[in-house]
Amino acid sequence: MDQVFDLFVVGGGINGCGIARDAAGRGASVFLAEKNDFAQATSSSSTKLIHGGLRYLEYYEFRLVREALIEREVLLNAAPHIIWPLRFILPHHKGLRPAWLIRLGLFLYDHLGGRKILPGTRSVNLKEGPYRESLKPLFSKGFEYSDCWVDDARLVVLNARDAQARGAEIHRNCEVVNAKKEGDLWAVTLRDTGTGETRQVKARAMVNAAGPWVSSLLNRALGRNEESRVRLVKGSHIIVPKLYEHDRCFIFQNTDGRIVFAIPYEHDYTLIGTTDVDYQADPGEVAISQEEVAYLCQAVSEYFEQPIRPEDVVHTYSGVRPLYDDGASAAQAATRDYVLDYEHKPGEPGLLNVFGGKITTYRRLAESALEELSAFLPADQKPWTASAVLPGGGFGPEEFDDRLKALKGLHPYLSDRVAWRLLRSYGLDALEILKDAKSEADLGQHFGAGLYQVEVEWLRAREWALTADDILWRRSKLGLKFSAEQKAALADYLAEKVH
Known part of the structure; x- marks a missing residue:
């Protein structure tokens, strides 16, 4: 007889993978x-941030902000390789x-x-x-406060890996064609x-x-x-060559009431974002507009001595936030809180629709989802993820530098930047990727x-990577x-592996 699963999860983003991981662990x-x-x-x-959402205080979203602020440190402890503290400068305009x-908001x-x-907030000159x-x-005057960075896509794949390790079946390139009720089951x-x-x-x-x-x-x-x-609200970002040498991030107020971040990115760049634009087209075809590029350049040029021009942009990316439609007039005012819509009648299968949410609160969203779905879970199940580490974790946030020194000691042929990236991307798994390699030639x-x-072979075998873009x-x-030629060479290598 074919297996009947307790839960079928549609969607391999942070919410779907987070729910799958939590449920499998129960x-x-x-x-x-x-x-x-x-x-x-x-x-x-x-925007690659684990943050409370300072601006949401203006919309009285106190529950969301409090939950997100608590989650910052929960997630920092769970994945100190892909999540780390940042300090943000908010200039007073x-x-x-x-x-x-x-100052009240920061308090x-x-x-x-x-x-x-x-660390807490302080005033800065x-x-x-x-x-x-x-x-x-x-x-001349500003405030400095704390939030955290996250490698967002890696957070998703680590949740997928942990779900699989706990028994979940995880499938990519797997589209739901239709679903119908057959008695008390979904087919x-x-x-x-x-x-x-x-x-x-x-x-x-x-x-x-x-x-x-959804x-x-x-x-x-x-x-x-x-x-x-x-x-659907589109958020776009631009990446420009590094604008300054220090490690602080900036949060800038704009005259339209919005805020824009400028964040050190991948050593050599500055990440600037984001926009809030209502979006009606295909979410799979989302792209930045010239107006958004101009808006972000103008916003940060109000503050930086060196003006940012559209021709300075080396890369852009855009995403569509699936916010719950709460009737707010402005896209920036639409709630970022998640809404769970649960449907279940006796004798029928259950259905939970997930609306909204932000990456910072994905773990709490998963707990709330499984609370709704408790009738379909093992009887003695309990929440467990608050104190669990993600793959590659298992060390304290303050230990990173010591771990990096140890990695370099074992693999002295690695450049400082490659060693840093491997530990930041994979944490303790970097040791398994490198194994007993004694020289660069062994890689x-x-x-x-x-x-x-x-590393490519690890990603293929352990993280479902199939293409160069993955x-x-x-x-x-x-x-x-990567140059165009290097991308093509990687794509050719991966194509050969598929056949």
């Missing part, structure tokens, strides 16, 4: 289907929010979430230290997007975590005919920018450093 049988690659859409297009209001930000690891090198001289027809082959999977409950496609999945695959409850073919054959833009950000 002893549930789980099948996850992602139609493309993990984190290919929204979950690889964030005399024409915008008054200093007392900013709440420091105390809402029970901060234990991260922008005429002193490294800040004067980059900011216009008219900005889900799946199509392999590579081969075109179809199969059927049965489950007692379904989680619709399809992100921007409403279209309801109508297309489940045969519904209802208005969308999701508000196999060098594809460019410190990417060697041993490796260069989601499992890493080395696409910024």
Whole structure:
């Protein structure tokens, strides 16, 4: 008899993978289907922050901010290789929010979430230290506070790996064609997007975590005919050559009430974002507009002494946030909180639709989802992820430098930058990737920018990487450093491995 799964999860973004991981760890049988690659859409297009969301305080989203602030340190302890502390400078702009209001907001930000690891807020003189090198001289006073960085796409794949290690079936290139109720089960027809082959999977409950496609999945695959409850909001980012030498990030206020970040990125660049634009087109075709590029350049040029021009941009990326449509008039005011819509009648299978959410609160969203779905989980199941580490973790955030020194001691032939990237990307798994290599020659073919054959093979075997884009833009950000010829050589190598 074919296996009947407890949960069938649609969507390989952060919410789908987080729910699959949590459920598998509670002893549930789980099948996850992602139609493309993990984190290919929204979950690889964030501003790469684990943060409370300082600006959400203005919209009185205190519950969301508090939950997110608590999660900062939970996630920092779970994955100290891909998540690390940052310090943000908020220059005081005399024409915008008054200093007392900013200080009040930062006081709440420091105390809402029970901060234990991260340092608190302090006032800074922008005429002193490294800040004067980059900011216009008219900005003299500012505030410095803490949040965290995250490699967003790697966070997704680590959750997928941990789900699989705990027994979940995790499938990419696996599209849901339709799903229908057969008694107390879902009968889900799946199509392999590579081969075109179809199969059927049965489950007692379904989680619709399809992100921007959450409403279209309801109508297309489940045969519904209802208005969308999701508000699609496009967020775009630009990447420019490094604008300053110090390690601080900036958060800039704009005259339209929004904020824009400028963050050191991949050693040699500065990441600038984001925009908030309502979006009606295909989420799979999202791209930055010239207006958005101009907006972001103008926003940061208000603050930096060196103006940023559209021709300075070396790369862009855009994502569609699937926010719950709460009727807010402005895209920037639409709630970032998650909404779980649970449907279950006696004698029928369960359905949970996931709307909204932010990467910082994905773990709590998963716990809330499984609370709704508790009838379909083992009877003695309990939440467990708050104190669990993700693959490659298992060391304290303060231990990173010592771990890097140890890695270099074992593999002295590695350049400082390659060693840093491997430890930041894979944590303790970097030791397994490198194994007993004694020289650079033992790492196999060098594809460019410190990417060697041993890492590519690890990504193929352990992290579902199939294409050059999977490796260069989601499992890493080395696409910024690769030439067209190097990308083609990697693509050829991977194509040979498939056949």
